[in-house]
Amino acid sequence: xxxxxxxxxxxxxxxxxxxxxxxxxxxxxxxxxxxxxxxxxxxxxxxxxxxxxxxxxxxxxxxxxxxxxxxxxxxxxxxxxxxxxxxxxxxxxxxxxxxxxxxxxxxxxxxxxxxxxxxxxxxxxxxxxxxxxxxxxxxxxxxxxxxxxxxxxxxxxxxxxxxxxxxxxxxxxxxxxxxxxxxxxxxxxxxxxxxxxxxxxxxxxxxxxxxxxxxxxxxxxxxxxxxxxxxxxxxxxxxx
Amino acid sequence: xxxxxxxxxxxxxxxxxxxxxxxxxxxxxxxxxxxxxxxxxxxxxxxxxxxxxxxxxxxxxxxxxxxxxxxxxxxxxxxxxxxxxxxxxxx
Numbered sequence: 001x002x003x004x005x006x007x008x009x010x011x012x013x014x015x016x017x018x019x020x021x022x023x024x025x026x027x028x029x030x031x032x033x034x035x036x037x038x039x040x041x042x043x044x045x046x047x048x049x050x051x052x053x054x055x056x057x058x059x060x061x062x063x064x065x066x067x068x069x070x071x072x073x074x075x076x077x078x079x080x081x082x083x084x085x086x087x088x089x090x091x092x093x094x095x096x097x098x099x100x101x102x103x104x105x106x107x108x109x110x111x112x113x114x115x116x117x118x119x120x121x122x123x124x125x126x127x128x129x130x131x132x133x134x135x136x137x138x139x140x141x142x143x144x145x146x147x148x149x150x151x152x153x154x155x156x157x158x159x160x161x162x163x164x165x166x167x168x169x170x171x172x173x174x175x176x177x178x179x180x181x182x183x184x185x186x187x188x189x190x191x192x193x194x195x196x197x198x199x200x201x202x203x204x205x206x207x208x209x210x211x212x213x214x215x216x217x218x219x220x221x222x223x224x225x226x227x228x229x230x231x232x233x234x235x236x237x238x239x240x
Numbered sequence: 241x242x243x244x245x246x247x248x249x250x251x252x253x254x255x256x257x258x259x260x261x262x263x264x265x266x267x268x269x270x271x272x273x274x275x276x277x278x279x280x281x282x283x284x285x286x287x288x289x290x291x292x293x294x295x296x297x298x299x300x301x302x303x304x305x306x307x308x309x310x311x312x313x314x315x316x317x318x319x320x321x322x323x324x325x326x327x328x329x330x331x
Contacts, residue, residue: 157312164288164309164316172283172320176275223276 005189009113009182030117033109037099041091066094073226078233085232088128092121093225100181100217104210112220113181115174122174125228133235143238173227180220184213277324281317288313 013026048063056064070090074082082089096112103110111117133141145162146155191206198205292309296302 160312161316161319164284164291164313165320167291168280168284168287168313168316168320171287172276172279175283176279179279180275219275227276 005186005193008109008185008189011114029109030111030114033099033102033111034117037095037102037111040102041094041098066090070225073222074229077226077229079237081236082229082232089225089228089232092125092228093221096121096177096224097218097221100221101214103181103185104214104217110181110185112177113185115178118174118178119170121224122170122177125173125231126170129228129231129235132232136236137238141235141238144234169231173224177220177224180216184216188213277321280320280324284317284320285310285313288316 011028011030013024013028014032015027018025018027044059045063048059051057051060053060067090070093071086074086074089078085099111102108103113133144137143145159145166147158147162150158188206188209191209195203195206288309289306292306295305295309299305
């Protein structure tokens with residue numbers, strides 16, 4: 001096992017090198033774990049919803065809980081109009097959650113610890129929400145940048161501030177997820193290196209960090225999904 | 241009759257338990273919201289400075305826009321934090 005705590009984040013290609021133009025499109029360990037995440041989610045839901053009994057067994061219960069959790073989150077933060085986006089939010093939440101949790105397994109790779117992955121997700125959400133906003137409200141969606149009750153001579157400054165605030169959304173969304181995952185995994189690795197020198201009794205202490213990291217994995221997936229809901233709410237219900 | 245009463249007390253116990261879980265999950269989300277605040281502020285400064293840098297490159301006014309937008313970004317970051325904490329308070 002490599003002693004360097006950062007070596008777990010290395011991306012290397014698996015299989016043949018595929019080069020199209022100046023892009024390296026080889027299949028990497030990162031892509032492998034993204035595929036694995038999707039497979040795990042799909043398999044779980046296929047198996048869990050096979051029986052559809054009135055009194056659910058454990059797997060069906062977990063599937064229903066995930067379903068209800070996201071459904072409640074959407075209705076609480078984004079309201080009724082956001083119902084059509086339920087499948088998107090559910091898949092987003094599950095993808096981030098399962099990618100985080102798969103990363104907790106020893107020797108695995110955490111997809112969400114790379115900013116390019118989280119930024120791609122966040123940027124896609126940003127574009128999607130903007131398109132939804134313009135589709136629903138037309139050009140009056142730009143009113144989002146003009147809060148009511150502002151003196152006219154302050155307006156140019158306020159509009160610039162609002163635009164910056166809007167543009168900073170995908171950055172803050174992606175940086176938060178990536179920073180939490182990377183910092184957490186680096187910390188786990190560093191403390192993991194202390195296990196042997198701490199002895200039989202003290203060596204169990206870093207195990208607490210694993211629990212904390214599991215909590216962070218869940219919270220970050222939750223925050224990612226709930227912020228998407230909040231942005232969607234801003235786009236659907238203009239109330240500035 | 242006795243069975244029904246037993247069942248009733250069981251249901252009450254279970255509903256108490258679920259309520260406990262709910263309050264726990266709300267404290268979890270507030271921890272998540274606390275994490276939200278810090279990145280919100282940094283992101284605004286970062287984005288604004290980036291816009292300033294490229295505006296400068298384009299208009300050849302270095303370093304006016306970079307400095308101006310850096311401070312505007314800091315203002316935006318604080319505004320974002322205030323808004324987010326207002327939202328948390330409302331909940």
